[in-house]
Amino acid sequence: MASNNRGAESPILSWRNLNYDVKTKRHGVRRILHDISGDIYPGELVAIMGSSGAGKTTLLNVLAGRVQGGRLCGDIKFNGATRVPHTFKRMLAFVEQDDLMFSLLSVEETLLASAQLRLSNERYADSDKRSRVETVLRQLRLTHVKDTKIGGYGMRGVSGGERKRVSIGMELVTDPSILVLDEPSSGLDSSSAEMVVELTKEMARQRNLCTLMTIHQPSAEMVAKFDKLILLSQGKLVYMGPASQALSYFENQGYPSTNSNPANFFIDLMTVDFASDEAMRKSEQRVQALVDYFANYRKRCTIENDQNTHQHTQLSSHKSIASTLATSRIMPQQQSVALDYSPSKGSHGSMYDGCSEKRAAAADTNYAYITNDITNEVAGMTCYEAPPMNGWLGETRILLKRDWILSTRNMSLVYGIIGECVVNLLFLGFVFFQLGKDQPSVQNRIGALFSLTVQCTFPVIIPVMTVIMTSRDVLMRERSGGTYRMTSYFFAKSLSFFPLVIVPYVFMYTGAYLISHLQYDAAKFFIGLANLAAILFASLGFSFAMSMAVRSLEVAHIITPVSLGTLMLFAGNMANAKAITPVLRWLKYVCIYYYAYSGFVQNEFGGLEFTCSPEAAICYRTGEDVLNTYGLNELSIGQCILLNIVLGAVFYAMAYCLLRWKAKPRYLWL
Numbered sequence: 001m002a003s004n005n006r007g008a009e010s011p012i013l014s015w016r017n018l019n020y021d022v023k024t025k026r027h028g029v030r031r032i033l034h035d036i037s038g039d040i041y042p043g044e045l046v047a048i049m050g051s052s053g054a055g056k057t058t059l060l061n062v063l064a065g066r067v068q069g070g071r072l073c074g075d076i077k078f079n080g081a082t083r084v085p086h087t088f089k090r091m092l093a094f095v096e097q098d099d100l101m102f103s104l105l106s107v108e109e110t111l112l113a114s115a116q117l118r119l120s121n122e123r124y125a126d127s128d129k130r131s132r133v134e135t136v137l138r139q140l141r142l143t144h145v146k147d148t149k150i151g152g153y154g155m156r157g158v159s160g161g162e163r164k165r166v167s168i169g170m171e172l173v174t175d176p177s178i179l180v181l182d183e184p185s186s187g188l189d190s191s192s193a194e195m196v197v198e199l200t201k202e203m204a205r206q207r208n209l210c211t212l213m214t215i216h217q218p219s220a221e222m223v224a225k226f227d228k229l230i231l232l233s234q235g236k237l238v239y240m241g242p243a244s245q246a247l248s249y250f251e252n253q254g255y256p257s258t259n260s261n262p263a264n265f266f267i268d269l270m271t272v273d274f275a276s277d278e279a280m281r282k283s284e285q286r287v288q289a290l291v292d293y294f295a296n297y298r299k300r301c302t303i304e305n306d307q308n309t310h311q312h313t314q315l316s317s318h319k320s321i322a323s324t325l326a327t328s329r330i331m332p333q334q335q336s337v338a339l340d341y342s343p344s345k346g347s348h349g350s351m352y353d354g355c356s357e358k359r360a361a362a363a364d365t366n367y368a369y370i371t372n373d374i375t376n377e378v379a380g381m382t383c384y385e386a387p388p389m390n391g392w393l394g395e396t397r398i399l400l401k402r403d404w405i406l407s408t409r410n411m412s413l414v415y416g417i418i419g420e421c422v423v424n425l426l427f428l429g430f431v432f433f434q435l436g437k438d439q440p441s442v443q444n445r446i447g448a449l450f451s452l453t454v455q456c457t458f459p460v461i462i463p464v465m466t467v468i469m470t471s472r473d474v475l476m477r478e479r480s481g482g483t484y485r486m487t488s489y490f491f492a493k494s495l496s497f498f499p500l501v502i503v504p505y506v507f508m509y510t511g512a513y514l515i516s517h518l519q520y521d522a523a524k525f526f527i528g529l530a531n532l533a534a535i536l537f538a539s540l541g542f543s544f545a546m547s548m549a550v551r552s553l554e555v556a557h558i559i560t561p562v563s564l565g566t567l568m569l570f571a572g573n574m575a576n577a578k579a580i581t582p583v584l585r586w587l588k589y590v591c592i593y594y595y596a597y598s599g600f601v602q603n604e605f606g607g608l609e610f611t612c613s614p615e616a617a618i619c620y621r622t623g624e625d626v627l628n629t630y631g632l633n634e635l636s637i638g639q640c641i642l643l644n645i646v647l648g649a650v651f652y653a654m655a656y657c658l659l660r661w662k663a664k665p666r667y668l669w670l
């Protein structure tokens with residue numbers, strides 16, 4: 001439980017004089033956050049509010065250490081000390097606005113995977129992780145839907161509110177010290193949004209968890225649940241203090257509430273009205289006055305606190321604020337109302353926390369900005385990569401289990417591949433039914449084997465690539481949190497696809513082999529299977545490389561058939577493998593079709609003898625004649641199989657490098 005005697009506690013997160021600039025093409029350098037300072041304490045539920053574009057998300061990201069690019073100045077302390085990226089990121093849980101989860105996992109499976117991957121095996125036994133999940137399910141009122149799938153596009157799952165609670169639960173299972181939520185109410189109806197806020201408040205109290213969220217126009221009931229509000233306008237601080245005091249704060253400045261919902265009132269007050277030049281001028285003046293008032297108030301509080309520190313005098317919050325405002329020459333008209341701003345007993349909620357309580361004043365002396373001007377210090381880009389929690393084998397086992405569940409529950413993928421294999425078996429088998437040894441059977445064998453080669457690429461690559469690309473956002477989220485190693489991800493993901501693909505294809509190959517009556521020979525049959533496995537491996541590698549290389553699914557769906565269609569020209573079927581234009585001939589060596597087709601054709605034609613009718617103009621007497629004519633005997637079958645495995649491995653390596661490069665988290669760090 002959050003302590004009632006918070007005066008003894010120090011802030012868990014403090015920030016001073018934060019300024020954040022970005023460079024824009026049109027306006028040059030633009031300041032997004034202006035001189036923002038504040039503190040939050042364990043057990044507090046804090047909301048950042050402001051109109052659209054006020055800088056809420058930016059502030060949240062800065063505090064969470066997630067801004068990329070730009071220029072960041074100021075000072076941020078975690079538990080009174082400079083933040084260390086690795087430890088800080090482990091203690092902070094960030095719930096993004098979009099609930100990125102696997103639609104095919106159940107609520108419980110989602111939370112369990114999060115706990116298993118993100119909690120150390122050394123400190124937590126599997127049973128501890130499971131009981132932690134049970135607790136979170138109970139605390140977030142999710143027990144009744146624990147077996148329901150998350151759901152998503154075109155698939156009914158949990159409700160929006162439940163989905164958001166699962167997102168929160170995925171973070172809570174890791175037992176963080178700070179919970180940060182970006183717009184947790186967005187897209188939810190009012191009762192679901194209220195429940196989310198209510199539960200986060202409960203969590204904050206029960207776990208002494210500091211919770212910080214951005215929120216858009218919450219209801220009056222929700223505002224009442226917050227301990228503290230941070231109100232921003234145009235990147236500047238308009239108010240930071242207890243939620244319960246905010247209305248009187250503005251009323252005492254001459255802005256009595258005109259709205260039954262305080263949030264709407266605050267937003268109206270802080271929004272610049274662009275309706276007309278006059279309205280804009282007036283509203284900008286109002287906002288600037290509010291910002292100036294708060295800045296002056298804060299300045300005086302700091303001076304007051306410095307004096308207090310020197311005199312070793314413990315003043316009560318009432319006295320502190322009263323004297324601060326009584327000596328204010330900037331806002332003399334506010335003196336009479338100063339006492340109204342005092343924080344309630346036992347709360348951190350002064351108007352500006354660094355001001356009212358002695359402990360905070362003492363803590364402030366740690367900040368560089370008091371003794372030196374650090375506003376010119378620019379934070380460096382920190383390449384932060386959290387070490388994964390568990391060993392390679394442990395995390396690969398968990399990922400493999402999760403990926404296997406995801407692959408086998410993906411009915412469009414499973415039935416798609418099985419259906420495609422059945423259709424191919426029937427067509428391959430019956431179009432090329434019971435091949436004989438005459439001259440037409442030469443052409444039919446060539447056609448059957450080329451068709452088989454092609455069928456091992458398109459119908460594998462396109463669906464697998466689509467599945468990987470649609471779950472790439474989850475991968476990026478997990479990756480940025482250092483949830484697991486990239487090698488574990490690749491190994492598990494590929495291994496989960498491989499049986500799904502290989503089993504139906506072996507069935508298809510065997511069926512087509514028997515019905516078409518390819519050479520009945522055990523050795524040839526198994527060599528054909530090895531060749532099939534090699535091209536399927538290469539195709540899976542190609543899917544991974546394409547998924548990582550191309551950002552958009554639509555573009556990938558265009559580029560993939562075009563590139564495969566082009567590669568097909570070098571297979572040795574359409575163009576003679578030995579007679580391709582010399583400058584382009586090398587392309588057959590990076591062509592999965594060439595190796596697979598050459599392997600299949602050599603395996604089938606090797607040792608075959610054909611009959612010739614007297615009237616035939618061209619006659620192939622042996623399989624070797626065919627191989628020589630088509631130029632497909634340059635490499636041995638073993639080399640073809642091996643080279644397709646090598647190509648597959650190269651594709652995987654390319655995918656791995658692309659992913660590491662793209663998903664490398666680089667943050668501005670203070």
Ligand SMILES: Nc1ncnc2c1ncn2[C@@H]1O[C@H](COP(=O)(O)OP(=O)(O)OP(=O)(O)O)[C@@H](O)[C@H]1O
Binds near residue numbers: 024050053054059
């Ligand atoms: N990297 C950036 N480059 C250019 N402009 C930026 C960048 N980051 C933020 N901004 C601008 O800074 C302002 C604040 O953005 P931010 O997303 O923090 O606002 P917000 O209060 O969260 O808005 P909303 O409620 O609409 O999400 C916006 O005008 C935004 O366009």
